[in-house]
Amino acid sequence: MQQQEQTFVMVKPDGVLRGLIGAIVSRFEQKGFKLAAIEILTIDRALAERHYGELRAKPFFGELVAYLTSGPVCAMIWQGLHAVENARALIGKTNPVEAAPGTIRGDFAMDIAGNIVHGSDSAASAEREIGLFFGRTADDHRAGWLAGLDEAHG
Numbered sequence: 793m794q795q796q797e798q799t800f801v802m803v804k805p806d807g808v809l810r811g812l813i814g815a816i817v818s819r820f821e822q823k824g825f826k827l828a829a830i831e832i833l834t835i836d837r838a839l840a841e842r843h844y845g846e847l848r849a850k851p852f853f854g855e856l857v858a859y860l861t862s863g864p865v866c867a868m869i870w871q872g873l874h875a876v877e878n879a880r881a882l883i884g885k886t887n888p889v890e891a892a893p894g895t896i897r898g899d900f901a902m903d904i905a906g907n908i909v910h911g912s913d914s915a916a917s918a919e920r921e922i923g924l925f926f927g928r929t930a931d932d933h934r935a936g937w938l939a940g941l942d943e944a945h946g
């Protein structure tokens with residue numbers, strides 16, 4: 793049997809706020825992925841900064857961290873063959889302007905600053921990100937998910 797792989801996918805706060813969790817989960821299921829874990833949580837600044845650590849020097853880093861911590865996210869582990877690459881293909885290019893119709897960003901997003909979904913870019917990133925969001929230390933970074941939900945959904 794071929795090697796199963798896991799990848800980390802996250803519906804970002806704008807995707808959650810717009811009620812797109814179901815549509816995004818549905819696309820992954822239709823593609824053939826198996827859902828291995830799912831959780832709604834509001835993350836703190838420290839976790840957002842660690843998650844996007846390699847982008848720390850970018851001019852938009854502050855905006856990116858503010859975006860990611862602006863409300864609850866939906867963190868997921870999806871499993872299947874070539875899960876990392878298949879997820880990236882399903883999600884589409886980083887900039888929704890360039891993301892093909894039929895991809896998640898191509899169909900549901902307009903701007904790079906609000907591209908609604910994250911997917912790991914390599915097996916090593918997937919392992920690191922799954923550890924960050926679903927490992928033991930994740931508990932330290934939950935900025936009161938109920939409070940976040942109340943804020944986001946009024």
Ligand code: GDP
Pocket residue numbers: 847852855856885886904905906907909910911913
């Ligand atoms: P991804 O792997 O396709 O998500 O893209 P990157 O790893 O290069 O960037 C991570 C995230 O940073 C993107 O998904 C966007 O949310 C954000 N981002 C990337 N480029 C820009 C930019 O030029 N401006 C802003 N505001 N955000 C950006």
Ligand code: MG
Pocket residue numbers: 911913
């Ligand atoms: Mg990336």
